Amino acid sequence: MVDKPSGLRNILKNRTKLRIFCxxxxxxxxxxxxxAAVLKxxxxxxxxxxxxxxNIGWAVLDGVxxxxxxxxxxxxxxxxxxxxxxxSALGFEAPLFVPHNRSLSKLTGQRKGENGRPWSAGAxxxxxxxxxxxxxxxxxxxxxxxxxxxxxxxxxxxPESDKTLVFEAFVSGDNHAxxxxxxxxxxNAANGFAKAIGNLSEQNAVVEGxxxxxxxxxxxxxxxxxxxxxxxxxxxxxxx
Numbered sequence: 294m295v296d297k298p299s300g301l302r303n304i305l306k307n308r309t310k311l312r313i314f315c316x317x318x319x320x321x322x323x324x325x326x327x328x329a330a331v332l333k334x335x336x337x338x339x340x341x342x343x344x345x346x347x348n349i350g351w352a353v354l355d356g357v358x359x360x361x362x363x364x365x366x367x368x369x370x371x372x373x374x375x376x377x378x379x380x381s382a383l384g385f386e387a388p389l390f391v392p393h394n395r396s397l398s399k400l401t402g403q404r405k406g407e408n409g410r411p412w413s414a415g416a417x418x419x420x421x422x423x424x425x426x427x428x429x430x431x432x433x434x435x436x437x438x439x440x441x442x443x444x445x446x447x448x449x450x451x452p453e454s455d456k457t458l459v460f461e462a463f464v465s466g467d468n469h470a471x472x473x474x475x476x477x478x479x480x481n482a483a484n485g486f487a488k489a490i491g492n493l494s495e496q497n498a499v500v501e502g503x504x505x506x507x508x509x510x511x512x513x514x515x516x517x518x519x520x521x522x523x524x525x526x527x528x529x530x531x532x533x
Contacts, residue, residue: 329491332380332452336490339372340384340462340482341365341431342475343424350475354483361476365427369434377439380452382460383431384482387424388412389461389508390527392501406499406530410465425507432515444517446508448493448529459508460486460529463498485533498532 334356342350351368352361355375362368372383391412392404403411411417435442443456451458462482470477489496509523 333487333490337376337379337381338483338486340479342478343385343387343420343427350479352476352480352483369431373435373438378455380455382458382486384460384462385424385428386462386464386482387420390504390506393503393505404499404501428511432511446526446528460531463530463532481533485531489531497529499530501527
């Protein structure tokens with residue numbers, strides 16, 4: 294499918310900047326360049342706090358509006374409906390890629406930027422496994438609702454038409470909500486992405502040069518793509 298030229302990308306390329314200040318209930322005072330502010334207003338951001346079906350939380354930000362819940366299928370319907378025809382981002386609080394082609398001694402070592410919270414141990418190993426089935430479920434259900442949608446992993450190309458950027462959310466430490474408040478972790482993830490708009494590359498928290506892409510594998514398995522190069526692509530990691 295050929296993409297239509299995106300007016301939002303032209304806005305991002307505009308050299309004229311205007312500082313504006315936003316104050317909403319969801320977001321405290323913070324300053325944005327006009328290009329990022331326009332994009333934040335136009336795009337829809339969804340995030341899922343990965344867990345068992347009883348421990349899932351989600352949030353969707355649509356401009357200054359937000360919605361949250363704990364039922365994964367309700368998230369799919371909400372995000373699919375709100376983001377249809379708009380630039381959007383979809384985040385999961387689980388590792389979406391792991392290192393590839395390392396020496397044996399470093400095979401299960403942490404990714405660069407995890408800072409003591411590795412994908413391969415403790416909660417990281419658990420959520421990596423659970424994240425695969427949660428991500429697969431969301432992608433499969435979205436295919437049934439909106440088969441014309443397109444996903445991308447390259448954040449440097451986003452926004453590109455109305456494609457959906459998939460990103461990893463790395464919510465840890467003091468940013469974690471209390472027990473039973475998983476939707477708040479999802480909201481922190483979506484909010485963190487919103488704040489990073491305009492500086493996504495600078496805000497990328499985990500960098501690995503050679504990866505096995507779990508999200509790429511899920512996109513292939515659920516029928517969204519047949520491009521095997523997805524297996525080699527990392528994705529943006531936002532650490533609120």
